[in-house]
Amino acid sequence: MKDSDSNASETHARFKVGDRVRVKNMPLMFYTRTQNYARDIEGTIVELTYKDLVPEDEAFNFDGVLDQYYIIRFRQKDIWEEYPFENDTLQTESPDRWLEPVSH
Amino acid sequence: MTEQHTHTLGMHPPAPQVDEVSDYEILEIAVRELAIEHGLFTAEDHRRFTEWAERIGPTGGSRLIAKAWTDPAFKKRVMDNATEACKEIGIDWSEPTGFGTPSDYMNLRVLENTPKLHHVIVCTLCSCYPRPLLGMSPEWYRSTNYRRRLVRWPREVLAELGLIVPPDVEVRVEDSNQKCRFMVMPMRPEGTDNWSEEQLAEIVTRDCMIGVAMPKAGRTEDIRRPVHKARRPPQPATVQ
Numbered sequence: 001m002k003d004s005d006s007n008a009s010e011t012h013a014r015f016k017v018g019d020r021v022r023v024k025n026m027p028l029m030f031y032t033r034t035q036n037y038a039r040d041i042e043g044t045i046v047e048l049t050y051k052d053l054v055p056e057d058e059a060f061n062f063d064g065v066l067d068q069y070y071i072i073r074f075r076q077k078d079i080w081e082e083y084p085f086e087n088d089t090l091q092t093e094s095p096d097r098w099l100e101p102v103s104h
Numbered sequence: 105m106t107e108q109h110t111h112t113l114g115m116h117p118p119a120p121q122v123d124e125v126s127d128y129e130i131l132e133i134a135v136r137e138l139a140i141e142h143g144l145f146t147a148e149d150h151r152r153f154t155e156w157a158e159r160i161g162p163t164g165g166s167r168l169i170a171k172a173w174t175d176p177a178f179k180k181r182v183m184d185n186a187t188e189a190c191k192e193i194g195i196d197w198s199e200p201t202g203f204g205t206p207s208d209y210m211n212l213r214v215l216e217n218t219p220k221l222h223h224v225i226v227c228t229l230c231s232c233y234p235r236p237l238l239g240m241s242p243e244w245y246r247s248t249n250y251r252r253r254l255v256r257w258p259r260e261v262l263a264e265l266g267l268i269v270p271p272d273v274e275v276r277v278e279d280s281n282q283k284c285r286f287m288v289m290p291m292r293p294e295g296t297d298n299w300s301e302e303q304l305a306e307i308v309t310r311d312c313m314i315g316v317a318m319p320k321a322g323r324t325e326d327i328r329r330p331v332h333k334a335r336r337p338p339q340p341a342t343v344q
Binding site (some may be wrong): 033034035041043049050052055069071073076079080085088089090091092094095096 | 129195211213228229256257258259270271274275277278279281282283284
């Protein structure tokens with residue numbers, strides 16, 4: 001959580017509700033909260049939640065940049081190819097820097 | 105090889121919950137003892153916090169749901185800002201214990217079930233859970249079995265827990281992997297029309313708010329899951 005005397009700066013929220021995004025597949029360095037199952041998967045932003053440190057910094061007490069967090073909705077079929085139900089969904093949260101825009 | 109043994113090898117039973125001390129429990133004890141030694145908190149602080157954590161239980165969540173079912177204006181406030189609405193039932197997320205343990209987790213979302221949408225919560229990373237409202241999570245919620253299988257086979261896991269979701273109802277798994285906490289608002293069941301908030305709260309059990317059960321008139325307790333005894337329990341050291 002951001003301390004009141006923190007020097008952390010904030011990043012601009014690049015996405016809005018309804019935007020299509022892809023979770024990046026970045027190398028694992030020591031600690032992350034971005035699940036393997038979500039990497040390289042496309043989903044839709046359903047909510048902008050809060051700004052906070054990213055877990056990769058916070059886990060080591062680094063006073064980093066505050067990132068915008070989002071709740072992202074995925075179709076289960078997009079995560080698991082052989083998933084048998086069309087309508088089922090899964091939601092997770094992710095900071096901005098783990099996401100990239102999807103352009104079609 | 106006995107016939108029974110052959111038979112056992114041919115089956116694929118689900119992994120049981122095993123009554124054993126895990127590596128994480130040992131790690132917790134080690135970290136706790138170090139923290140006390142280094143003066144981060146005292147043993148007395150730890151005792152008070154543990155007693156609080158073990159005492160609260162899911163009644164706060166039950167009251168929140170029962171009140172939302174009977175009071176549409178309160179329900180709207182829950183949906184707009186759940187942590188603020190919690191204060192109306194006496195739960196402050198910023199000071200959940202009432203004795204100075206501020207919380208990092210100020211982002212609660214209550215997920216409303218509808219006839220076409222069923223929510224279920226999990227934390228695939230560890231054990232994130234709306235503790236100020238629901239108390240300590242059940243052991244199965246923290247098991248790797250539930251955590252890794254719920255995201256992949258949600259309908260099968262729900263069926264194992266006794267809940268069959270019709271195919272035309274969307275199942276939405278909410279993985280609380282960051283700082284939002286989630287709780288399910290189940291649908292108010294039939295046959296409860298003139299019930300008081302207190303009566304309604306009795307049927308909103310913990311499992312209904314995790315999303316692995318549905319409330320119904322007369323169901324006031326969650327089913328206990330069997331716990332299997334460890335096959336190789338830790339042995340006491342042999343005295344020489």
